[in-house]
Amino acid sequence: MTIKPDTPRAAIVGAGLMGRWHARAAARAGARIVAVVDTDRSSAAALSARYPGSRIASDLANIGEIATVAHVCTNVDSHAATASALLGAGLHAFVEKPLAASAAETSALLEQAAAADRLICPAHQFPFQRGVREAVDALRSVGPLLHFDFVICTAGATGEKNMASLIDTVLPHPLSLVSAFLPGSLARLKWQVLRPAPGELRAVSAFGSATVSILLSTAGRPTTNTVTLTCERGTITADLFHGFSVVESGGVSRTRKIARPLLRSAATLSAAAQNLVWRAARRQPAFPGLNELTALFYEAVGNDGPAPISPSEVREIAVARELILKSADS
Structure with a gap:
């Protein structure tokens, strides 16, 4: 199989339900799935088997040498650390909702992405x-x-x-x-x-x-x-x-x-x-909007354009979410 030099190489971090759907959407957007990362190697192997040539990994070591884009589909508490590590490795990051557990972590990720000239986008589909x-x-x-x-x-x-x-x-x-x-x-x-x-x-x-x-x-x-x-x-x-x-x-x-x-x-x-x-x-059995948002994200990556959801909107959603949750707990 010949891969074009500019074909996005995607890593799926988290091989659960949403990891499977993100992998599917990424492939439909033209990406090649090159790695599946999960501490549960059996889950990683099951998802990797759907994408011949993809590697199985239990951590993010050397991920920057393998992929150009990563989909973060882990539990929410790990989003910030995982996305930060990916941005630090030079990857663009597409992250399941919410982008991070707190508004402060969200702002830090947006600032890190801007400084690294990388895109980061939550799956608000x-x-x-x-x-x-x-x-x-x-x-x-x-x-x-x-x-x-x-x-x-x-x-x-x-x-x-x-x-x-x-x-x-x-x-x-x-x-x-x-x-x-x-x-x-x-x-x-x-x-x-x-x-x-x-x-x-x-x-x-x-x-x-x-x-x-x-x-x-x-x-x-x-x-x-x-x-x-x-x-x-x-x-x-x-x-x-x-x-x-x-x-x-x-x-x-x-x-x-x-x-x-x-x-x-x-x-x-x-x-x-x-x-x-x-x-x-269009072979879209579930999660309407995810394919469309994923395609726009990869289009932005390929054209060096802005993320399909602006940093200001991402930040406003994170702040509003936090205010509601704090009000509910008070």
Whole structure:
């Protein structure tokens, strides 16, 4: 197999679930997977087997001689040290959310990347979903935005510590959407936060004439992941699990009121079906937006361009996340 000299060489650090999806997205973006790093050698071997020619390693020794880009898919507490080591070795870093456990660590990584002339980017993929991009466009016709409501009911965590950790990890997603739909708002929001039980969090704020609500739940069912934008001339609902959105007209009439459940169901069915075909054609079975963000990251690496998520936005999301978590714990 002949590899072009400018083909990005990617190392996957962390061979768990997200490591597998990052490897897949990197390969689709044109990278060659050259190394899989994990202290669990059996997991590293299983992932490496999918990418012939890739090496297995248990640490980052000599990683700079092997790869030009690394995907950090380890536990959150190790993100800062791992990403710093990679930047120090001369690699660009694409890091699972959150970029680091604290705002201070996030700022330090951003400064290190800038000083090293390397890119660092967290996997805040929701704003890059096709449905969210369409919702941003639709907002221009149905706005102004009055209410931003994000709801996620997620499974996969048991025990108080794991439930709390899952909530902390998910929080960057809604904050990245706040930044997308209300640009410039994150640094100015004052949050009221409720954390009535482990794995449950609601954060509320306001920006100008718009309210912002974030609900994160590990116990609520059925599982769901949506953002609803209630506007003056209509409402937009984005299904973030599947990557599509539906726009409802704001027209008022008795006929529309009677027909609304049918119209809404028909619009949702149509959007979901079209989205399923679109994703199947692109072999995108899960994590919509990750392929798009990964492709933009590699494009920036190849063209010496800026990261697809600006350092200022990354920093604002980290600060807002920390403020919410501190408020919840107080």
